[in-house]
Amino acid sequence: SGRSVMGVRGLQGFVASSCPHVCTAVNFKELAEQHQSKHPGCTPTIVVDAMCCLRYWYTPESWVCGGQWKEYFSVLRDFVRTFTDVGIKLVFFFDGMVEKEKRDVWVKRRLKNNREIARIFHYIKTHREQPSRSMFFIPSGLAIFTRFALKTLGQETLCSLQEADYEVASYGLQNNCLGILGEDTDYLIYDSCPYFSISELSLDSLSTVMLCREKLCASLGLCLADLPLLACLLGNDVVPEGMFETFRYKCLSFYTSVRESCDRRGNVIFAVADHIAKVLRLYQGEKKLEEMLPLGPNKALFYKGMASYLLPGQKSPWIPPKAKAITTLDKQIVSVSSDPESKQESPESSDPESKQESPESTDSGSKQESPVCTDPESKQESPMCTDPESKQEDPMCTDPDSKQEVPMCTDPEFKEEDPMNMEPEIKRQVTMVSDTEILKKRPLKERDPCGLRDREKLPEEVEVEPDLSGADVLQAGTNEMDIFVVCLALTMRQSDSPSNKNVLHRKIQLVCRFIALLRCESSPVRREGDTEVSPQGRIPLCLNFEQVARAQHVQAESYLVYNIMASGEIECSNTLEDALDQALPSQAFVYRPVRQRVYSLLLADGHVDGASCPPVQEWFVYSGNPLTHPDLVRPLQMSLPGGTPSLNLLWLNHEPETQARRVEVLLACFDLSSSSEELQAVESPFQGLCCLLAYLFVQVDTLCLEDLHAFIAQALCLPGKSAGHLADLQLDHVDPRAVQLGSLLVRGLTMLLLVNSACGFPWSTSDLMPWNVFDGKLFHEKYLQTEKGYTVEALVEQNRARLTQFHQLKSVVCKACLREDRRIASRQLWQPLHSGRRGRPGSGAHRTSFGNSRSDQGQHWREQGPGSRQQEPDPWRRG
Known part of the structure; x- marks a missing residue:
């Protein structure tokens, strides 16, 4: 389902009621013109959190009947055309999977939706008509088919390897995007490019509201680096809201500037921010954060919550030195200690595939200061807590003349000092590798195997003929990563013209064809029939189908x-x-x-x-x-x-x-x-x-x-x-x-x-x-x-x-x-014949066994325990 207001608990309402000046009216056409004059040769790009936009996009009046898909496609076409007409490129991100840490939140929302759906059906039975928009529920499959609709419209559409907000923020930061378009208060916490509200967007005038994190910091007396700490203390999608309920109450009790104009939630946020600024920061360096906060057994989860906001190249002064917990995001290993030995405590850290990959990032090592609020009336800049050395103008400009190079991964011996850290020993290392980093950083020539030296960008003049064979690639002296570069570059350069319905299939075939030439080191198991030898007889090859599936997943070309x-x-x-x-x-x-x-x-x-x-x-x-x-x-x-x-x-x-065989299967x-x-x-x-x-x-x-x-x-x-x-x-x-x-x-x-x-x-x-x-x-x-x-x-x-x-x-x-x-x-x-049936069998009329499932007493169509299934007469089951 679509994501509406998510992220930090209560922050959306707080900004609207207590800090309205954080919201600034802006016009995308004007912003695009300013961006282009400041960065010649760079196309103004907005990265769109598509899951937040589904409710905005679905404007057809009818929604309960299964979806008005022709109308919806027309709406998407108009949306895309409006931005492209003023020279703005859109890049759309979709959630690719639910992170384990957020499963509980996902479950709570699904159960809440069940109650909403029950109300919808009750209304339909009572009134024999569709409920009002206040009960709106997006049609089934809307997110899935929106991906394919946008690709049909020629848009860059990407599917995340985790929940999309992190990859959206990473992409926006590293590609010097004009901004992020969505509806998720987490985007106020990420130190990324400006954040714009989709709910406030007027497509006719291309105007909306920018939520300025610098103004939020000024209102709360915080630095940008404090926002992840604030978010975790208030509760977000990683840290449960109840974890710090008592702490927030104590902050409110000691808060001396209670504002009559604010509701209780607003005063709680002000109180927690005040505690961070006047207490936690005061004693930072003398005491560890866990000594100042009631973390208890939830310490690892808390640090994980803070680390989840840190984009590639960013650090936090609030992550303590030599912490025993190693926070592990779904596809990212974030060590909260600079001690290499401490990595052994995370079993996932030994798996190279377990590193979080922002597949569309173009530069994982990029360090960029988040753009300061562009409100022309605002003359004040809130204090910044970022590394002064990390401030670069337009670090990820796509101008081909750009020569910026960033290491692919961090040397374990290399340690940087956080300028806001009161203890020089507090250091943090984030290692991240992604597909597009490989695409952008690995040249088609020799380089060190560990990836520690600076990389060149893939030259723009390198052309890959669509019919280039695997033997030709191997003869050029490339290794498995070079081949991966070639196939990814190929898919990204292929046209997505909606007039050619075979383009999508052609792209997939090309990806499969070249990734099939990956060397055997990438696969732990070699199966009979999967091993080949190149025509030169010098490079053993084997197939890694998970990589093929991954490439299709990232490009939103497959489903599940x-x-x-x-x-x-x-x-x-x-x-x-x-x-x-x-x-x-x-x-x-x-x-x-x-x-x-x-x-x-x-x-x-x-x-x-x-x-x-x-x-x-x-x-x-x-x-x-x-x-x-x-x-x-x-x-x-x-x-x-x-x-x-x-x-x-x-x-x-x-x-x-083979085509006939595919249809047969x-x-x-x-x-x-x-x-x-x-x-x-x-x-x-x-x-x-x-x-x-x-x-x-x-x-x-x-x-x-x-x-x-x-x-x-x-x-x-x-x-x-x-x-x-x-x-x-x-x-x-x-x-x-x-x-x-x-x-x-x-x-x-x-x-x-x-x-x-x-x-x-x-x-x-x-x-x-x-x-x-x-x-x-x-x-x-x-x-x-x-x-x-x-x-x-x-x-x-x-x-x-x-x-x-x-x-x-x-x-x-x-x-x-x-x-x-x-x-x-x-x-x-x-x-x-069927009027006498009673109850709601959940299994339908299946003719095949469902396999093992958890026990669920009282419903005969569910398995009664691992390895067994109670067989009872089922009027829904055909023999």
């Missing part, structure tokens, strides 16, 4: 594949599902067999039985799941002639016959191999839709013939309707069952994206986009028409060509269901 391969853990947020529904199962269970087969494909990779692979941890939201633990879901082996093909074949082989993931011929005969973009409908109607036997008619009719009518026509469409009323059916289908489209990614992209990604095959309000209209008994001719709006297509698509789906002994009955026959 890297998460499964890298961590064996995935999550899915809330879906508009009625917890009291007596008929329809949750999407989490409907599509679980599909995910299980994908797990087998990715984790077993055709070499071992999928059942012997470790289970994948699923954090899926559904009714009755308290989310205290993940569901442990085991892979499910597919039955394919000749066995399941390896990833080597599916991802890296470009022979024409994709259909097997949906257990539709027997219908392969009919499904492949369907024309684009309806292949994926028919595959999904056939799977759905086999799995859920309470879906009726009228449901199928509504799904097919809306898909066929959609191409002939403009976004404006769909916006003007009026519904007689809103049906709660149709609402859930719309969400169920959209979640199915996301599963198609997952399977298509895992199988090497046998189908065009654009054919799986909802704006090509689904509109929530149009489906709702067709659904209501079937309830009224409309003929098929009326459903397709008396169009003969559509009528012919309708019968073709219906025939394909019905035949696929018949092969599985599933006859789709009409609603008139269905209602008496």
Whole structure:
């Protein structure tokens, strides 16, 4: 789901009510002109936290029916065009995964959303209409499909290797961006480029509000380096709010300047800031921070919270010397001691892959002073706590003439002094390596193996022909990192022109092709069939598919594949599902067999039985799941002639016959191999839709013939309707069952994206986009028409060509269901048959075992303990 106001507890309201001068009205066009005059040759760039913007972007009036995707795509196109017309480049970041430290916060929000969804369905049942915007809940899959929409629009779209706010702030700082556009108070804490509010943005005038962290510091009597400490004492997404509740109360008790104009929360923030400035800073150096604060057993978590705000090259005067705790972020090792031996206390520190990677950073060692507030009326600059030596003008200007070089990693013997540190011994080392750092810093020539000397930038004049073979690269005398540079440079230089739908697939193929040449040092296990030798016979090669998946993940070209391969853990947020529904199962269970087969494909990779692979941890939201633990879901082996093909074949082989094999595996993931011929005969973009409908109607036997008619009719009518026509469409009323059916289908489209990614992209990604095959309000209209008994001719709006297509698509789906002994009955026959069902089975009508899961007494469709599953009659389960 989209992120609205997040970050530091109470800070958003505090700024609005107690420090309104922190907010300054600005105009992006004027800022861009100023930036360009100050930095000639540098394109003004705004880095966008896309997850914060989803609610702003989704302006279609209808939102409960499953999403108004054509209207939404039109809104995104206008948003992008407005900025590009004034010469501003946009770079969009999406959350790629949930960090373990933030899982509890994620769970709390999901459970809160469940309560909101229950209220929405209650309102729909009571009033037979959509609730007001005050109850707005973003349509299922909005974040996922927004990524692909922006890429279709030619925008640089990136997916993070952790929650996106850190990578957004890093990118903004290191690339000298015009600013960050989002809605997260953490951006007031990061010492990065200016932070602009998306909620205050007027697209017509390109004006918004800048939240100036320097003015915030001046109001609180703090330095920029104090803000992470303040954030952790107030509570944020890492440090629970309750950890320092007593401490904050004591600060308020001793605070002598209580302001009558402030509410209690505002006075608490002033009091904590006052304590930092007058007490903690006064005794800093004489006492350790843990002696001045009630850290107790939460010391490591507290330091981790502070370290989470430190961008590459930044230090904090508040991290004590030789602390025993080593804070470990998801992909970053941050040592709070300069003693190299202390690193042994972190088991993750020995893993080179465990270092946090900001994949789009261009210079991890860059040190830059955050731009001072540009308010023309403000003549005062708040005290800065940054290293004076770290202040550089335009350190990451993309001007090709820039010669700035920064070491790739920090020498353990090298120690810098923090200017705000009262004890010279307090030192901090942050080592970070990322894909794009490699891209920018490693030249195509010899260099030291440890990466300790300065690097040259990849010369702009280096050109890589799209058809350059691996042998050509090796003959040039390059090593595995050079090859990685080449393939990444290639993907970033390829055009994302929306007019060429094959560009995306071409880019992925090129990445796979070149990364396949990585040397064996990058893979701990060499499997039979994966080892090759270059034509020169001098470099052993082996495949590292996780790196391929990672490159696709970072470029937002795949969905969930890297998460499964890298961590064996995935999550899915809330879906508009009625917890009291007596008929329809949750999407989490409907599509679980599909995910299980994908797990087998990715984790077993055709070499071992999928059942012997470790289970994948699923954090899926559904009714009755308290989310205290993940569901442990085991892979499910597919039955394919000749066995399941390896990833080597599916991802890296470009022979024409391999394409048919990819499609075969994709259909097997949906257990539709027997219908392969009919499904492949369907024309684009309806292949994926028919595959999904056939799977759905086999799995859920309470879906009726009228449901199928509504799904097919809306898909066929959609191409002939403009976004404006769909916006003007009026519904007689809103049906709660149709609402859930719309969400169920959209979640199915996301599963198609997952399977298509895992199988090497046998189908065009654009054919799986909802704006090509689904509109929530149009489906709702067709659904209501079937309830009224409309003929098929009326459903397709008396169009003969559509009528012919309708019968073709219906025939394909019905035949696929018949092969599985599933006859789709009409609603008139269905209602008496199913009216007696009671309760809400969560598993749907699956024909396959779910594997092991945690115990959950009282719901017969859940496993009753590790390694066993209670088998009971289930009216939803087809034999």
